[in-house]
Every structure is written in C-alpha cells, then in structure tokens.
Amino acid sequence: MINPPVSRRQLANGITVLTIANPSADIVSGRFFIPAGSRWEPAAKAGLAQLLTSLLTKGTKQLSALAIADRIESVGAGLGADTTTDYIKLSLKTVKSDLRDIFKLASEILRTPTFPPDQIELERKLILQAIRSQTEQPFNNAYRQLRTALYGQHPYSRSSLGSAKTMAQITRQDLVDYHQTHIRPDRLIISLAGRITPDEAIDLVTQVFGDWEIPAIDPPTLSPAHVATQPQYQIEHQSTQQAIVMLGYLAPAIHDPDCIALKLIDSYLSNGMSSRLFVELREKRGLAYDVSAFYPTRLDTSHFAVYMGTNPSNTAIAVSGLRAEVDRLCMEPLCDAELQTAKDKLLGQYALGKQTNGQLAQTYGWYELLGLGIDFDVQFNHAIQQITTTQLQTAANRYLSDPYISIVSPEYKPPASKTLTIT
Template sequence: MPQNLTSYQQQTIHRNVLDNGIVVLAVENPAADIIATRIFLRAGSQWEPREKAGLSNLLSAVLTKGTEQLSSIEIAEKIESVGAYLSADAASDYFLLSLKTVSRDWPQILQLAGQILRSPSFPEAEVELERQLIIQDIRSQKEQPFSVAFDQLRQAMYKNHPYGVSVLGTEDSVSQLSRSDLEEYYQTHFRPDNIVISIAGRVTPEEATEQVERIFGDWLPNKTPLPTKILPSVPFQPYQIKKPQETKQSVVMLGYLAPSVQDAEFAGLKLLNTYLGNGLSSRLFVELRQKRGLAYDVSSFYATRQSTSTFITYMGTAPENTNIAIDGLRAEVERLASSSLSEDELQVAKNKLLGQYALGKQTNSQLAQVYGLYEILGLGIKFDDQFQQDINSVTPEMTQAAAKRYFLEPYVSLVGPAEVIN
C-alpha cells in the first residue's frame, strides 16, 4: 500500500511510495483538462560502460517501437487516435518516458506506458534502423562548429568520466551496439524500485496513485541489488584544444569545472551564470557584442548535474577576432573573481533567475518534470523551495568566493579556419 504521504509548499505535492518501491509524486492542477506524466528511471549515459556509449539513447529510440503485445504501428495508432503525446528520452543522469493527454484518456495512455515499460520487444529491424539514424546524427554534428567545439571541450574536461561523451555515443560505440546489449541494460535498470512517476494535472492525488498502483503495483522488484555506480574522478588539467574547420566564423569556448547540484555553492554559480551570459541584458552580450561588436553569438551556461558539472562561456566571432575573443571572454570571467558584484547587480540577477524559474513551472508538463527531476536526482521535493531560499540568501561576497574557487585557468576549445586558430 502507498506510504510516506507528504504535502508541501504552495502547491500540494503528494509523495507516495508503493510496496514495490515506485515513488509516486502527484500535483492536482485543474486549470486545464490535461494530465502530464513523467516516468523517470535512475539510468542514462552515466550508467553505461565506456565502450557502449549511446546505449541508453538507442534504448530510448526503440523502447516505443514494439511490445510483446503491440507493434510500433499499433502503439502509434493508440497514441494518435486520442491526440496524446508519448516519447522516451535519455540524458546523462536519468532515463525518461513522457506522456500527456486529456484527463479522460489518461488511464488508457498510462496503461500503454505501462506495457511499453514492462514488456518492450526491441524488434531487430527497429534496432538496426534507429542505430543507423543515430550514426547519421553523430556524423551531422561533426559538421556543426558549435557541436565540434563543445564535444572536444567536454572530452578534454571529463577525460574518462561518462559526462565526457555525448548521450548519443560515438560512431564507433554505436556501431557495435546490439539488441542483446539493449536487453541486458533493460534488465539491469528497468525495475520498479528504480522508478519515479511524477503526475500533474486534473486528477486528485488519490486517483493518480490508484491508477499507478493498478498498472504498476504487481511489478515485482528484482531480487538482485541495483548496480553500484562508481564514477572516475575528474582531474583538473586545463589546456587548449583546436579543430581546424573551414567556417565563416570561429567558435571560442572556455570551460571551468564546477560543482554539482548538491553543492553549497550551486546557487551562487547559477546567479553568476545569469549575470554573465543569460539573455540580451547579460554582461557578455552587452560588453562583447553591443559595445565592442566582437560576437555573432555570445553566452554562458552552467548545467545542473548530479556529478561534477561545467561552467562554460562561448562566442561565435569573425575569424580575425579569435584571439581578441579569447581575451575578452577570459577578462569578463576573471573579473568576477577580482571584484564582487554590486548589490544592485546581484539583485537584478536574482530577479531574473527567480522569474525564469517561476515561468518554468506554469504548465502541467513543467510541474511534472521539475518535481520528478528533483526526486530522481536525490534532492527531494523540498529542493524546489530550498533552491529559491538559497538564491535569495546569496551575497556579493559569496559569488566572489565561488568565482575565486572555480574560475581558475580555463580549458579552451577553438574551431575555425586553420590559419587563424593555429
């Protein structure tokens, strides 16, 4: 029977744990006649062997292409006949099955999701087709300067850590993947005690839990313990990586190793990212594009990661401005360590970040995604409120201390005409 009921924050989030270990999160939001569901699994690319990189992504591509009872065409017809949405995705830190439909059809679509999760058939022809499509996608990315710059930066920073490889995998690794690899990965990770089901929409928490219990309650957990994840360390060895490519612009990226989402300095670095590279009013955009005209595109991003993350700034610039772009990006980042933000600058960053955070929880799909993500990452549903409190409590001194700690010598990734980057 369900247990551990938790009510929390302005929206009441009900948390139940079924007897088989499935965690059910439910938020009643009757504003629209839609129910969104996110089914998270503790899987994803960081659970893959290095030589089988791309395995979880391939599984996400073929998971909905057949079950023991239904063909891929029959699955598609069931979804499209009621105008519903269902898809599978793989990320570094989790695997996800997403569905959305009107409340009347939700039990039917959730039942279909249950069949897909519990009895996929992995048809050989579908596996081969999706494998070839992924390889084409990998090859296509090698022609895109931004993707090339990011890929070589990621490999340089993470070395042998799974984050060092794209979720897609590599052309070599994907070429070697087989149906038996998918079955082994599925048997290892797809089990009820490894699942979080997050539901938001026009449904009561009691009804939501009852439906999950009806469809998934008899799914027995595997007696074999879940595999222990042992990740390699991420050494700090910054250097410059270059990739000659005949393009009309150079791509310059600076990368800094940064803390995971569980770290106390996570909030401060999120604010620095907002100040530095978030939007048309950000420091990088104003200083390097508007005032100096150096950038076609300039920004920064700091990924929310379960393990060691990265803080990255980048610029697309005319080839002749490549060296100036490197110096400009470095100067703006290093400035954050040498002088603190003013109270006004920090408050503007807080208002922007918290405003965007609130806008990211407007729809049922967004609510189901946010709460399910926090649960699967091990943060718990209270992190939603804790994060906002942490943001409000950050001081200028705290942001400067974080910058001094993490914005040391950067990894540098360059892609552009050979005569320029060399």
C-alpha cells in the same frame, strides 16, 4: 502561477509517485524517470541508452510500432521516450478521460519492449546520421572538445549519442541486458501533474504497476568516477565561416552549496540582452554573433562554460575578451543593484519553467532523482535571496580562475606556453 501542492508516496515495490495537483485544465502530464542515462553506460557501448529509448515505442510483446502509434494518435495524446546524461525518461500528456489507457500503454512500453531487429537497424541508422550531423556543427565540435578536456575518461565527456564506432557495436542482447538491469520498479519515479489528486494517482499507479515485482538481483550502482584533468587548449581546424571559442571550468554538482552562487553568476553573465557578456562583448565591442554561458545541473561534477561565435579573424580577441569578463568576477564584486538584477532574472526564469503541467512534472521528478526532495523548490528560492556579493566572488575565485579552452576555427594558433591539442 502559485506553486501547486506536491505529494510524495511510495508503493510497496519501490515506485516513487509524485502528484502535483493542478486542476486548472483537463490535462494530465507525466514523467517516468529512471537513473540510467549515458552516465551509466560502459564506454565501449556509448549510445546504448539512446538506442534503447528510441526503441521503447517501436514494439512490445502485445503491440507493434504501428499499433502503438495508432493508439497514441487516436486520442490525440503524447507519449515518447528520451535519454539525457543522468537519466532516461518516458513522457506522456493526455486529457484526464484517456489517462488510464495511455498509462497502461506507458507501462507496457516500459516493461515489455521487444527491440525488433528491423527497428534496431532503422534507429541505429538515424542515430548515426545525427552523429554525422553533429560533426558538421562548429558549436557541437567545440563543446565535444571541451567535455573531453574537462572530464577525460569520465562518462560526462561523451555524447549521449555515442560515436559511430560504439553505436555499431551495440547488439540486441546489449539492449535486453541493459533493460533488465536498469528498468525496474525500485528505480522508477513517476511524476504526474494536472487534474489528478494524490489518491487518484496512487490508485492508478497501483492498478497498472503494482504487480511489477522487484528483481532478485541487486539494483545497479555507480562506481565513483574521478575527474582529474589539467586546463589546456583544444583546437580543431574546421572550414567554417565563424569561429567558436569556448572556455570551461569544472564546477560543483547540485548538492554543493556553491552551486547556487554559480547559478546566479550564470544568470548575470548570460540572461538576456542586458547580461554582462551580451553588453560588453557584442553591443560595445561588436565581437560576437552569439555569446552566452551555461551551467548544467548534474549528479556528478558539472561544468561552467562561456562561449562566443565570432569572425575567425577575432578568435584571439574573443579568447581574451571572454577570459577578461570571467576574471573580472573574481577581482571585482558585483554591486548590490547588479546582484539583485541577477536574482530577479534567475527567479523569473525559474518561475517561467513551471508554467505547464509538463514542466511541473519534469521539475519535481528531476528533483526526486537528484535526491533533493519536493521541498527544494522553496529552498532554492530562499537560497537565491540569501546570496551576497561576497559569496559570489568567493565562488568565482574557487571555480572560475583557470579555464579549459576549446576552439573551432579555420585557422588559429594559441600562445606557445599553453598545452595544445590540434585536430
């Protein structure tokens, strides 16, 4: 798919409007981004953004939860909200003829939610169930331990669901205050993709959101959250048929030049059945039920992780095997063919992530929130092509030399020389 043109404009009240004109189908998808995810929550109220977004469609000043659902379903549209680490988001999808009505509904949901007490308790129970479900899954437990070891008191250490304790402490007034603080026009990014022109998008947003005034109070800002922890073992003994071994490393945020090199390393290690981890640890050695890597994009300090699901008896071998494959990147440069394959995989995966209007709206809205600009799409492709094997090895040595280790296993004891936390 050829990249469609992208327009960026801003209303007088601060709303940023991105339009990705893609008239191939009579569908428009939208994303409404606000920087107000779990990164912005106080520790004692972890899960607040999650609870808030689950309630946005559960009642407004004019509509009940049932009435909202009926309006969406009657035209076969999609409209929902969710929370991530760095933002909250409202998503819509509709045919062009119904766009204005669904857009007005989205405005009402964002601007005038009522947080009905009965709905608060219902959504709280559902989130508590999800929290309990997470504790039963070895991968989630290993990842929770890893985040705690990596980030300490930084908000990135916490789940966006919060905990049973913090979720129980959130009041309706907390929701009202959080909404009034964070949901405001000068923090809103609206990204629209599909059969719509930039002029049509601006007219629509102006008609529906143009009367939304900027509050008199200053917008919220993030306090610097320093990350300073030491690599260590974290071990949880859980009765499970497979052990999860996870190695993590603090890694740069998206604006750091080394981010591109680490994205390529992630692709080389984990992208497909020909990737280094799959071939070396699963195909050749038969160690892994599942093996991969991930490097999430973050506003703040991110993390690079490799992991394996394996037979508990192989836990020690899994630790050494994962460590050896990462260390090998530090000691041996990739050959030109390996580097080009990693680039082709990454760029191919990136292109596949921009096939639908929803994906286009998501991609460019996320770029805007990160402060990367609409030109980052072209810059990213160019930067990938320019990376050398030397740059990859330099980045590996800079960030991937001393891992944090998180293990969930029925029984495992690490080397005595390592700092150890066992639960």
